[in-house]
Amino acid sequence: MLRRYVRPYGSYLGGSVVLSILSAVFNIFSFTLIIPILRILFHVDGGVYSFIPWDADISFKEKALNNLYAFVSQYMQVHGAGQTLLALCLFLCAMTFIKTACYFGASAVMVPIRTGIVKDLRMQLYEKILSLPIGFFSAERRGDIIARMSGDVQEVETSITGSIEMLIKNPILITFYMGTLFFISWKLTLFVLVFAPLMLLVMSAIGRRLKAASTEAQALWSDTMSQVDETLGALRIIKAFLAEKLMARRFETVTDAMRRKNNHVWIRQASAHPVSEFLGTVMIAIVMGFGGTLILGNHAIIDAPTFIFYMVMLYSVIQPIKDFSKAAYGIPKGLASMERIDRILQAGNDIREAEHPVQAEGLREGLRFEHVGFRYEDGKQILRDIDLTIPKGRTVAIVGASGAGKTTLVDLIPRFWDPSEGSISLDGVPLPQLSKDSLRSLIGYVNQEPILFNDTIFGNIAFGKPGATREEVEQAARIANAHDFIMEKEKGYDTNIGDRGVKLSGGQRQRLSIARAILKNPPVLILDEATASLDTESERAVQDALERLMSGRTTIAIAHRLSTIKNADEILVLDEGRIVERGRHEELLAKEGYYKKLNDMQAL
DSSP: OOHHHHGGGHHHHHHHHHHHHHHHHHHHHHHHTHHHIIIIITTSSOOOOOOOOTTSSSOHHHHHHHHHHHHHHHHHHHHHHHHHHHHHHHHHHHHHHHHHHHHHHHHHTTHHHHHHHHHHHHHHHHHHHHHSOHHHHHSSOHHHHHHIIIIIHHHIIIIIIHHHHHHHHHHHHHHHHHHHHHHHOHHHHHHHHHHHHHHHHHHHHHHHHHHHHHHHHHHHHHHHHHHHHHHHHTHHHHHHTTOHHHHHHHHHHHHHHHHHHHHHHHHHHHTHHHHHHHHHHHHHHHHHHHHHHHHHSTTOSSOHHHHHHHHHHHHHHHHHHHHHHHHHHHHHHHHHHHHHHHHHHTOOOSSOOOSSOBOOOOOSSEEEEEEEEEEOTTOOEEEEEEEEEEETTOEEEEEESTTSSHHHHHHTTTTSSOOSEEEEEETTEEGGGBOHHHHHTTEEEEOSSOOOOSSBHHHHHGGGSTTOOHHHHHHHHHHTTOHHHHHHSTTGGGOBOOGGGTTSOHHHHHHHHHHHHHHHOOSEEEEESTTTTSOHHHHHHHHHHHHHHHTTSEEEEEOSSGGGGTTOSEEEEEETTEEEEEEOHHHHHHHTSHHHHHHHHHHO
């Protein structure tokens, strides 16, 4: 599953493999010195050794061991036992230093892989979130997405990428150490291999259960993040309704469930070391018992120093196996998180780009809706048989009760959704045939709730036009009636406005969003109840800015206050997804229909 993320870091993997091989080789060489130290320096036997030519007709094992003993014997005869012992100890230290340096290097070159994979995964997840259609997020909780972006990616880093090092180094170490064990005594090693699979089977069985429990624990983490997100967005309501204790009890319920599930997960994971330690000790004890019979019997096939060296190498191979057991516990946890991440990464996008998209270079004629209908995936019908033409430079207002489909109608223009029936075209070209980027570059948005970022005033206004100059930003702010209040700030345009513009008033935030739209200078403007949440004084300033913005543009305005759309070229009245009335303000009042009823209600 992670192969596609590891591939860019192949050179690091290669370096780790080489250094791991060197570490294993130098480790074997360093421990090999145990045999001559025991055999010769401490007179375990009285054998006399002489050099055997490497092309002699005997086994390589016999030649290698004999020549090693011969070299040490000759050195001891010349320099004495004490100096030979010192030389062997220094050589052991040198081999150990090189071995540990290689071992460290093999771990160090894995660090860029770990950090790189996590960075790539987060970027791919973030870019996927940006590319997904609006409809995806109507079915997903923001807290759950945040949990996958934070907790699940962190779990992948801890559990899987942390185990990559084990999966690279340990097979190499095990291969070399097992090869050495076979070299020393193939009979004893075959005996060991009878018991080794038992350890792996136990680890595998517990690991499968751990993955299922980890999936449930990460789902509960998502519930926790979702409630935190809801709480931060509703603090005023929670306090106003004295619901702090209610929310605290809800939060305690979900966090307590997560605690119990995490207890289960961590207890299983914590058992990795003691279980592997116990099984390893049992295996060592069995081997020592069986190996003792090979030494103590009348026809010994292995001497004591060689058996001690064998046990040292066997103990060395147990540590990589223990690391495998940790990976067997850690990787299932990471795979559970990776599956949750993949549900976003593999999510489909119904808003597809044409194979050879047409570039929309401007608006020459206008927009055309032809028998447009829209329904959600659950089958609920929102829009029905919308037939509408919006000529260039005209202002069309859309009114109606909540849930009538006003926002959905305007969301079809930038292709946040695609209609379920009918078609929409710009200058005669169906929207799906246009490049999405070029289409959206023609459209400016001003929402009821201004969408601002934790950035400076300058950064927020210039958001839609990278590279904008200070003069262009200031000009846009003047047209939006925002320059004066900006200059009252201590740092002017360099003032940071906080999360979602919390340091500004509602009217100030709205005028910044208008300035942003003015700077983009789009030929098509969408206003989604841009003054609905403002007080009277702020509304006047914002409405004046909007009129300047609308001048000479094709405008589609969703209106809650009918007083703001009296001068619209055409007003559409939506009811249950249908256009039930259309015309200018005076014409609709004269019909004494649905629009007249709305107007009279607001007049009261």
